[in-house]
Amino acid sequence: MSTQAQDQKRFEVIIVGGGLVGATAACALAQGGVQVALLDMSAPPRQWPVDSVDLRVSALTKASENILQTLGVWPGMLERGISPYKDMRVWDAKADGELHFDCADTIFNELGHIVENRVTVAALWDKLETLPTVTCVTDAKVSHLSLLPNGRRLLLADGRQLDADLVIAADGRDSSLRAMAGIEVTGWPYKQDGLVATISTENSHQMTAWQRFLDEGPLAFLPLRNGQCSIVWTLSPETAQSYLQLSDQDFLQKLEQASAGILGGMLATSARAAFPLRFQYANQYTESQFALIGDAAHAMHPLAGQGANAGLLDAAALAELVIKTKRAGRPLASKKYLRQYERWRKGDNLLMMTSMDAINKTFATHALPWVSLRSTGMNLINRTSPIKALFNNHAMGLRDDLPKLAKKQVCW
Numbered sequence: 001m002s003t004q005a006q007d008q009k010r011f012e013v014i015i016v017g018g019g020l021v022g023a024t025a026a027c028a029l030a031q032g033g034v035q036v037a038l039l040d041m042s043a044p045p046r047q048w049p050v051d052s053v054d055l056r057v058s059a060l061t062k063a064s065e066n067i068l069q070t071l072g073v074w075p076g077m078l079e080r081g082i083s084p085y086k087d088m089r090v091w092d093a094k095a096d097g098e099l100h101f102d103c104a105d106t107i108f109n110e111l112g113h114i115v116e117n118r119v120t121v122a123a124l125w126d127k128l129e130t131l132p133t134v135t136c137v138t139d140a141k142v143s144h145l146s147l148l149p150n151g152r153r154l155l156l157a158d159g160r161q162l163d164a165d166l167v168i169a170a171d172g173r174d175s176s177l178r179a180m181a182g183i184e185v186t187g188w189p190y191k192q193d194g195l196v197a198t199i200s201t202e203n204s205h206q207m208t209a210w211q212r213f214l215d216e217g218p219l220a221f222l223p224l225r226n227g228q229c230s231i232v233w234t235l236s237p238e239t240a241q242s243y244l245q246l247s248d249q250d251f252l253q254k255l256e257q258a259s260a261g262i263l264g265g266m267l268a269t270s271a272r273a274a275f276p277l278r279f280q281y282a283n284q285y286t287e288s289q290f291a292l293i294g295d296a297a298h299a300m301h302p303l304a305g306q307g308a309n310a311g312l313l314d315a316a317a318l319a320e321l322v323i324k325t326k327r328a329g330r331p332l333a334s335k336k337y338l339r340q341y342e343r344w345r346k347g348d349n350l351l352m353m354t355s356m357d358a359i360n361k362t363f364a365t366h367a368l369p370w371v372s373l374r375s376t377g378m379n380l381i382n383r384t385s386p387i388k389a390l391f392n393n394h395a396m397g398l399r400d401d402l403p404k405l406a407k408k409q410v411c412w
């Protein structure tokens with residue numbers, strides 16, 4: 001990896017955004033022999049105090065694990081620490097509806113892993129350092145994007161100019177590159193915040209992901225390897241803001257009530273943060289010599305923990321098509337493979353987003369006949385093995401039509 005953008009001003013691909021998704025795309029493309037530049041405003045942390053936990057964690061599916069394994073990133077994540085979960089329990093606070101997924105019903109030793117986002121990003125950047133065809137630029141603020149006859153030009157705030165056959169925007173939900181490319185979004189705020197914290201509980205989490213649907217939204221306890229839990233608590237923005245202001249003691253009391261004592265007493269909390277939630281998708285995933293991946297293309301409700309997983313599938317799918325196009329000797333500035341990428345990923349992501357949206361709405365309804373209907377539905381799914389297996393496979397990311405990397409196959 002080179003860190004000097006001045007060395008080379010023309011690349012085959014420039015990726016803007018070195019988070020989970022952009023760094024995965026860079027890793028895949030570089031291993032496929034593509035000359036790639038990865039731009040971010042700053043370098044991610046690679047080390048931190050041993051006893052600290054990142055507030056941002058993701059439940060990574062088997063498909064995501066396959067991608068990161070095949071790219072050779074997983075060992076770096078294992079070294080830093082990841083937390084397998086073997087069970088998932090979902091229940092309705094309003095009635096007796098319950099869903100239980102157990103890895104014993106699958107061919108795997110776990111359903112997935114809870115991983116701090118900084119762990120995945122640091123392991124990806126470690127891997128990038130070993131790849132000669134990647135240039136990382138960690139002080140890049142893009143101020144302008146323009147179209148060239150055979151590619152795109154990026155102007156950085158400090159005056160540097162970088163050209164590429166293809167620019168990929170992985171710069172998150174509020175993507176400025178997406179706006180510069182003139183791509184509009186459809187979406188709305190959920191009027192819910194995701195409050196996150198790391199919690200010590202009296203009872204063991206039993207390597208189980210717990211999720212209780214409450215009046216304002218779901219409360220999830222995600223098991224961490226140090227015995228603590230990372231929580232994602234969906235609340236109205238007003239409640240979330242007021243809970244951020246509470247003393248630790250008062251917050252833990254609210255949490256204990258909301259969890260119905262499933263993990264016993266709530267003993268300690270880290271600092272807390274809240275993220276406003278949105279349903280949002282880009283009306284197009286691609287433009288001439290330009291593509292969106294990850295949250296820049298879609299932002300979804302975190303209730304089933306699928307945002308990062310969907311983004312990793314985007315990265316794997318686009319990298320596969322870019323590498324295939326290059327191998328076939330076709331120009332990377334061509335539109336054909338970009339259209340293919342959009343067809344491949346947009347429908348899948350929209351289905352996931354609308355399913356999350358529907359689940360969120362289903363549990364936001366408190367009318368009695370509806371509550372009893374959803375409870376009956378949950379219990380029916382729980383007892384019907386083939387439907388449950390279908391849900392399980394979907395939650396683990398094991399669907400048809402996956403990119404090669406997600407099936408543990410190389411795409412180069």
Ligand SMILES: Cc1cc2nc3c(=O)[nH]c(=O)nc-3n(C[C@H](O)[C@H](O)[C@H](O)COP(=O)(O)OP(=O)(O)OC[C@H]3O[C@@H](n4cnc5c(N)ncnc54)[C@H](O)[C@@H]3O)c2cc1C
Nearest residue numbers: 017019020021058059171172194294295305306307308309
């Ligand atoms: C509360 C909560 C819980 C969640 N839990 C889960 C979960 O369990 N499982 C799951 O799969 N997903 C989960 N998600 C979603 C997941 O966090 C996101 O989908 C994922 O982080 C998106 O990754 P990304 O790389 O696309 O974007 P980001 O992580 O936002 O990264 C964007 C990168 O672009 C850089 N950048 C931004 N602007 C510029 C610019 N102008 N120039 C250069 N660089 C730029 C940023 O510095 C950053 O590094 C959760 C989300 C929330 C809010």
